[in-house]
Amino acid sequence: MTKQDILQAYNDYIMPTYTRTPLIFVKGKGMKMVDIDGKQYLDFFPGWGVSSLGHCHPKVVSAVRDQIDKLIHLPNNYLSAQQAKLAKELIYWSFDGKVFFANSGAEANEGAVKLARAFGKGRYEIISFDNSFHGRTLAALTMTGQQKYQEGFKPLPEGFKTVPFNDLGAVINAVNDKTVAVIIELVQGEGGINVADKDFVLGLRKLCDEKKMLLIVDEVQTGIGRTAKMFAYQHYGITPDIMTLAKALGGGLPIGAMVAKRAIADTLTAGKHASTFGGSPLVCKAALGVFRAIQKEKLLANGQKMGEYLKEKLQALAKKYSVIKEVRGLGLMIGVELTISGKAIYEECLKNGLMINCTHEKVLRLMPALDLTKKQIDKALGILDKALETVIG
């Protein structure tokens, strides 16, 4: 297919659900991407948080190669060593409990909603937060505290309430005798890299304990090392009752997971929930490759170090450009809030070979691979610096 054929086919045969940048990619290795014209890019937002080891990480590639001609899919009424190993690995890194395997973040969150309702025995209401993002399926969409995603899809399912982020009083006011759970992203991703306050999270944990409500932490974007801890909740000294995962878990392959504390993990008994593709040997093997890479290559420590360096350099840029209002984030999940729209800056960076993201209109989002180097940071920041200069004039 020529470039023109591909563009035409997208136009004719693919639903227009995304604002697409008309760039066709053919190759990715680490943080380097190559488009159909052979132009190279430095990817500071690999796969929207999916490819957090960079593209085609060798440990993921070899794990997949090793598995793909043995067994790709296995229905969940049978057992595989790969799924068993991955569940053990997840529990080793998180908290004592059990895992349900799904295929995506939204699906993991839907599972959490069902588990919470089954646990609630008549209590069903779930509280979520303004500017949150939990996915596009109907319950996940309803929990997502951003009107723009919900427009045109009413009626939405019942039993959900949204309150302001970092406001414990608002949560307390919203709780009634039907409330069964609170769902939170500890660093809101799509909502603009908003970090939850420590006191707020501790208060939330205490409130959930007192009212026998479940604290669901959506780690779909923050999980698997993104914030320089394996899971973001580990920055707060709390343990969730349920944690949901997807994005980076499979090193690029589609896998989601819901992890629940042992005391509630047997609530969804046989027949109550299922997912045909969930946790196949192939995707589980890929995820095991991800954990191996993080451990062997000490990527959490590197993420911490590089995150600090990146933030420092961004703070320096903030001194130079008054349109930068704030630099914030945890580990390698970093937001640069502007006083202006970030669209032109995103486009200018792309033109000069740097892939970043702009969310919530005014927040540049950087989520580079965990094996990032100082040299790559220097290069990216050079491009960003020039882009800011060009756009602001």
Ligand SMILES: *Cc1c(COP(=O)(O)O)cnc(C)c1O
């Ligand atoms: C991306 C995301 C989701 C949805 O994941 P999908 O795999 O796209 O369904 C849910 N929650 C958070 C925090 C996310 O960032």
